Structure formats: C-alpha cells, structure tokens
Amino acid sequence: MSLTKRNEVLFPALMNELFRPDWFGGTENKRATVPAVNIKENEKDFELELFVPGRVKDDFKIEIDDSVLTISAEIKEENEEVKENFTRREFSISSFKRSFTLPDTVATDNVEATYEGGILKFNIPKKEEALPKPKRLIELK
Numbered sequence: 001m002s003l004t005k006r007n008e009v010l011f012p013a014l015m016n017e018l019f020r021p022d023w024f025g026g027t028e029n030k031r032a033t034v035p036a037v038n039i040k041e042n043e044k045d046f047e048l049e050l051f052v053p054g055r056v057k058d059d060f061k062i063e064i065d066d067s068v069l070t071i072s073a074e075i076k077e078e079n080e081e082v083k084e085n086f087t088r089r090e091f092s093i094s095s096f097k098r099s100f101t102l103p104d105t106v107a108t109d110n111v112e113a114t115y116e117g118g119i120l121k122f123n124i125p126k127k128e129e130a131l132p133k134p135k136r137l138i139e140l141k
Contacts, residue, residue: 034096035120043132046106046124050098053118060120064108071120072097105130 040047050071052060059073074095081088102108105126112123 034098037098045126046122048100048122048124050120051118052096052115052120055115055118057115060115062113064102064111067102067104067106067108069100069102069111069122069124070097071099 035050035052037051038047038049048069052073055073055075059075061070061072063070072095074093077090077092077094079090079092102124107125107127110125114121
C-alpha cells in the first residue's frame, strides 16, 4: 500500500484561474518575488549576484551576523491625486529578504558589495588557511 496525495478538485487549472487575485478587479502583486541569485565558488573567493533592478544603493540593508549574510530592501511609494470631487491615494510597498549561511572558511571581515546595472554583487573572500596550497616538487637525491 502506498500513500499518495490526491487533488479532490475536478478541474484544478480552472479553479486556480477563477480564484486568482486579479479576477475580481484586484491587482496581483508582481513585485512580491524573491530576486534571482547566482553563486560561484572560485579558488580564492565566492561571488554572489542578485538581480534587483530599479533600486538605488541606499535601498539595501546588508548585514552579517553569526556567519549569516542577510540582504533586504524595502521601497514604499505613495501617490495622491486630488481633483474636484475626489481624492485618490495609492500606496505600494515592495520588499524582499534573503539570507545565506556562510561557511567557516569565509573571511567575513573582508566582504565587499557593489550595485551596478541592477545587479547587487558580493565578493566573499576565503580565509588564508582555506586557500589551496601550492604544489611542492620533491627532488630525488
């Protein structure tokens, strides 16, 4: 006997379409996504890149606490339109938070970050003792 989860809804795609957030005139929050991340390990460091277009350097909060790198950002926008008979106020908040556990081999005091062209880049160097040792040739006597 095997345990399987069954979907009791007859037409799940149809039900998902009927109950999506923008069906009844609301708006679907398309900014509520987590930014894409690329992580690359080199001999001497790690490279971390987050794709976060449309922001400025001051939007980001970056901290390292107990070997955990946390990157977050929050943008609040408020628009107000005043006409003869009405006032329309719209609020928008866009935010994200990503955390990465850094290995013990990382020199957390030397982490560098840059933001250019919509890409937030981190250079995370490894500690000296974690770097590969050069090969040593032994001469025969």
